[in-house]
Amino acid sequence: MKAVIETGGKQYYVEEGTVLYVEKLDVPADSTVTFDNVLMMGMQSGNPYVKGAKVEAKVLKHGKAKKIKVYKYKQKKKYRRTQGHRQPYTKVEITKLSK
Numbered sequence: 258m259k260a261v262i263e264t265g266g267k268q269y270y271v272e273e274g275t276v277l278y279v280e281k282l283d284v285p286a287d288s289t290v291t292f293d294n295v296l297m298m299g300m301q302s303g304n305p306y307v308k309g310a311k312v313e314a315k316v317l318k319h320g321k322a323k324k325i326k327v328y329k330y331k332q333k334k335k336y337r338r339t340q341g342h343r344q345p346y347t348k349v350e351i352t353k354l355s356k
Contacts, residue, residue, distance in 0.1 A: 258354050261297040262312050268296060271312065271351045281319065281345040290314050290349065298356055310356050314349040321345050 259272045265280025284290050295310035296303055303310070321343040329338040 258299050260295055260299070260310070260312055260354050262292045263294040263296055264292055271354075273351055273354060275351045276317070277314075277349050277351070278322075278346045279349060280347070282316065282347045282349075284316055284347075286316050286318050288316050289352070290316055298354065307356070311354075312351060313353040313355075314351050317348040317350055319345070319347050 259270065262269050262271060264282075267280070269277055269279070271277065282290060290313070292312040292314065293306075293310075295307045295312060296305065298307045298310045301307055322345075324341045324343050327340040327342060329340075330336065
């Protein structure tokens with residue numbers, strides 16, 4: 258069975274065994290997390306969510322993505338700013354889909 262879940266303002270198409278990098282969750286590593294915002298389960302779509310549907314996942318680790326450079330520039334004004342950013346993430350593995 259496959260499902261579409263929503264977490265961190267994004268939607269993910271998942272099935273059992275899928276490994277995802279989602280926005281950072283406030284749960285410790287090696288614990289389980291339940292996603293209740295299920296938009297689609299199998300062929301049943303919700304309005305906006307499927308009632309009673311849950312997706313369970315195991316938290317594998319937390320980390321930060323590669324650094325990106327943010328550069329601001331205004332011509333003829335001697336304005337230049339460089340800033341770096343590393344987005345935190347949580348790596349999860351989908352273990353169970355249930356209605």
